[in-house]
Amino acid sequence: MADRSNRAIERIFDALGDPTRRRILEHLSSGPRAVSSLSGPLKLTVAAILQHVQCLERSGLVRTAKVGRVRTCEIESKALADAERWLADRRARWEENYDKLAALLGDEDGA
Amino acid sequence: MADRSNRAIERIFDALGDPTRRRILEHLSSGPRAVSSLSGPLKLTVAAILQHVQCLERSGLVRTAKVGRVRTCEIESKALADAERWLADRRARWEENYDKLAALLGDEDGA
DNA sequence: TCTTTGCTTAAGTGATGGCTTGACTATAAG
DNA sequence: CTTATAGTCAAGCCATCACTTAAGCAAAGA
Numbered sequence: 001m002a003d004r005s006n007r008a009i010e011r012i013f014d015a016l017g018d019p020t021r022r023r024i025l026e027h028l029s030s031g032p033r034a035v036s037s038l039s040g041p042l043k044l045t046v047a048a049i050l051q052h053v054q055c056l057e058r059s060g061l062v063r064t065a066k067v068g069r070v071r072t073c074e075i076e077s078k079a080l081a082d083a084e085r086w087l088a089d090r091r092a093r094w095e096e097n098y099d100k101l102a103a104l105l106g107d108e109d110g111a
Numbered sequence: 112m113a114d115r116s117n118r119a120i121e122r123i124f125d126a127l128g129d130p131t132r133r134r135i136l137e138h139l140s141s142g143p144r145a146v147s148s149l150s151g152p153l154k155l156t157v158a159a160i161l162q163h164v165q166c167l168e169r170s171g172l173v174r175t176a177k178v179g180r181v182r183t184c185e186i187e188s189k190a191l192a193d194a195e196r197w198l199a200d201r202r203a204r205w206e207e208n209y210d211k212l213a214a215l216l217g218d219e220d221g222a
Numbered sequence: 223t224c225t226t227t228g229c230t231t232a233a234g235t236g237a238t239g240g241c242t243t244g245a246c247t248a249t250a251a252g
Numbered sequence: 253c254t255t256a257t258a259g260t261c262a263a264g265c266c267a268t269c270a271c272t273t274a275a276g277c278a279a280a281g282a
Contacts, residue, residue: 010130017128019121020270029201031208036228046229048271069228069279077209080202084195090140091191097142098188129240147258157259159241180249180258 005082008060012083015059020044021052025061025075032074116193119171123194126170131155132163136172136186143185
């Protein structure tokens with residue numbers, strides 16, 4: 001399971017690594033959107049948007065469904081939460097070590 | 112300020128987007144490390160590691176200091192926290208909308 | 223039925239980014 | 253002083269990736 005979730009995390013941060021995809025998430029955070037409705041604001045071809053959406057979907061950050069001829073995209077908050085947790089875990093581990101070290105040194109400066 | 116922090120976030124997620132850099136953070140989360148000490152475990156040239164470290168430093172995720180001839184790297188937890196908050200904000204905005212919508216529809220399925 | 227709209231796929235292009243090698247600097251050790 | 257170590261900088265190579273164009277397809281609308 002650690003392996004599976006590792007790959008999931010890899011895909012999530014990989015998806016999050018592109019500025020355009022982050023802007024898509026930004027748009028989606030205020031509500032579901034059709035693929036073509038993202039094309040305008042982001043000044044990109046529908047084909048380009050679609051490629052990003054597919055990447056986001058593979059990562060689990062976005063879920064899509066097609067009704068009629070329009071595909072609607074929405075955020076899947078679990079993946080967002082997974083990324084948060086990954087960061088929080090590393091931070092916790094680091095801060096724990098940092099505190100120990102500070103205590104050991106008799107505690108100077110607390111950045 | 113929103114502009115400055117936007118750029119900061121961009122750099123952070125950009126840095127986080129590379130698997131090798133995530134592995135470096137992984138190593139650093141258990142304590143400070145010299146550049147060359149990362150080279151072995153990651154099976155990369157020191158030069159390659161350095162490039163990643165420089166990217167991480169530009170993003171604020173890592174702070175480094177050189178004493179003598181060895182440069183030591185450590186995590187800067189603030190940037191990690193900033194990334195967490197970015198994700199949490201988007202998620203909150205989405206969930207708020209989602210809940211409203213669910214309530215409006217008389218509430219069926221609660222995924 | 224004919225046309226428009228919205229998406230989908232494939233192919234191609236240009237740029238970016240990660241990595242290596244090789245040369246160089248500065249500190250530490252013998 | 254000589255040698256080894258740790259990092260730094262600059263080119264250059266290659267793969268990946270984002271984006272475009274073009275062609276195709278299915279659903280809606282006139």
